[in-house]
Amino acid sequence: MKKIVFWAMMTLGVVSLQSCDKDDDDRLQVSANLQEAFDTRYPNVSRVDWEQKGQFYEAEFVDNGYENKAWFTPDGAWVMTEYDLRFTQLPQAVQDAFKAGAYASWKVDDVDKIEKTDGSVTYVIEVESGEKEYELTYLEDGTLIREDTEWGEHTPVAPGQTSEVKDLVKAKYPQAVILDIEEEKGGIEVEIHDGGRQKEVYYALNNGTLSWVHTMYEVERREFTTLPESVQQVFTELSGSGMVIDDVDFFETATGNYYRVEVEDQGTDKYVYVAENGEMLQMKLKNYA
Template identity: 75%
Template sequence: MKKFAFWAMMTLSVVGLTSCDKDDDHVQVSADLQAAFDSRYPNASRVDWEQNGGFYEAEFMGNGLENKAWFTPDGAWVMTEYDLPFNQLPQAVLDAFAASTYASWRVDDVDMIEKNDMSVIYVIEVESGEREYELTYLEDGTLLRENTEWGEHLPAAPGQTSEVKSLVMEKYPQAVILDIEEDRRGIEVEIRDGGRQKEVFYQQDGSGVLSWVHTTYEIGRYEMDTLPEEVRQALAELTGSGMRVDDVDYFETADGNYYRIEVEDRDVDKYVYVAENGEMLQMKLKNYA
């Protein structure tokens, strides 16, 4: 896929609304972009614009809460992140959170994220002591992601989104696409396929072409007995050496498939990588994997 270059705004279309970005440079937006924002959020107040990558990001107040909306330079809406009171989460999300292991943790922040042509997602940031997690739910209470480290939620460009959808459906024709998100490593797609929730990861090369890197999904506790005998033997060796197995994830790649086993070894979290034939490939500290 070719990189989508956003062209500069013509001077005659620029209006006088300005803001300071992270470098204290004034950002101006086009009349079309401002009109698109005003049409979507007619009651917004305290609107501040900054440029964020290939997008224009508007921070604004709505319903007494802080929100952020992303637009392309020509005024196409892409994504909005709303601050949300915890008690305004959908009941299914509240129920799922209450039944989770994080129910007793302190809720630090809650956001609702809308994306163009994608499912609405809800993000709950929780903490307990020095531990912090970001939990991402669908409206029906399905837990999409459970992250210990996260950055800013960034949308994929509209052209990228269309291209990624085509690539996913080509590889997984029966899949339902749940979410698409861009980060510093590439583009991650959450899908539901064959009764499983999977993460499909793509990277872009120097020419702007997207290529599949891997697909991963979690192996449930009830599935441990169905793993290949060699992998079960590797798990037994890990536990026999005093390690505690926390999670097992399966990775599909073009170069071969493997299992990533998260273990706790004397209070140190590690990842152990095991091939389908049970061969130990490598071990890494979790924070450096």
Template identity: 40%
Template structure:
């Protein structure tokens, strides 16, 4: 019951923060001494510091080699720092991964280093091609965590969401040595997974999405697989039943009830098709 109440409150808090964020960029705002000391301790060489408030947080915009913004709670607890860095400052593994990706020829718009409490550091490369804008999220070792459409939202969406102890323990037990990269609470009431918590992890070098339901129980885990990694039975079903389609991508999905299947995305001309096929090659709803 406590876990259920905690998860509900967490979802409500995230929704409230997105709807009611204020922005006070008056340079005369009073910054608590405890907070100033916490900032000075974490960034002793910071210059041109300017404070503002957003969403109930104190935000320090400053320069420390690069332009950056650090977010703190009112009692001086650091939450997040977003640093605007040049492409050349990315880890070599990230640059190598990006330059081998399908987006390598796209125009680079912005590059950010994102550090947050409770999760690993990630690097976000914003790219654009004509009217398309995509944000690419990489771990320091060059693993692509996710790619999402850039909606030009402010960086409040990057604020950290804390996992419950039960969720964190589950990940540690089921995915030993996994790195937690991103945590989101689904806030669209029109989606079937409203209130669910999605945790992006890197486990054994693979980027995986771990989904917990509104009660905090594990719902499912999914990750992308290459066509040659599909079971033979799955590949045979694709060839025999959907031979006229071109393979686009696939995900392996493992559910809490023990079900395992592959979600296959296919395309033909202007037709996109998505089918679910279990390990025995049987098409399922």
């Protein structure tokens, strides 16, 4: 937890307040409208520190001893807030889902609640076991929508882009339920539930224009026997060569569909890319895929 701990400076008998001075020359000064918008939404917080992040202004602040972050547009429109929580403050459904899941025995390193202007709320649990780390994202009802081994700072999506990407998703997947929208790798990733599956839809953002790149979903092991025979044959050959198949994801793209097969090869994690017709396209180390 990012609980703020204040150490008493016994030898001096005082605590420096310089870091709390809003007029500190090292701190970003924001417009009166933006500061008013923040103060209206969070009137009783302390240690407010502003930073410009791309097209947004991020306010880091302390509330009840915990660090939180809120993002606003330059004109003062609130976009997203990330709250630091204790595990016991999670909704009971999320706690139960975590305790019943594959990472229940892992150490919980950090817990956050992410609230967005479109009304969506997600909960993020960072866990670790030895040298392995995962970031698990849950909906309020306990649905696990994302498992990330690599992640950076959560970045909001502009309100206009949120509306646009929702329209694009609905045009392509009319029956889909949108679970989450988040900036990812310079574009926008949308978690959806469609046709009984949870899918990730990725849109590239170029010069303010969103374009669909791919849709991905996990292929369950029980589904392997329903895949094209040529693909099943590749799986057999991989296993026969000593590789262990961990996960299989299916990618739909404008230029053709393919399977990404994660394998363990003598202690090294690799991705094997296989076309729908069974042609092996390429093999890469997982960290470089």
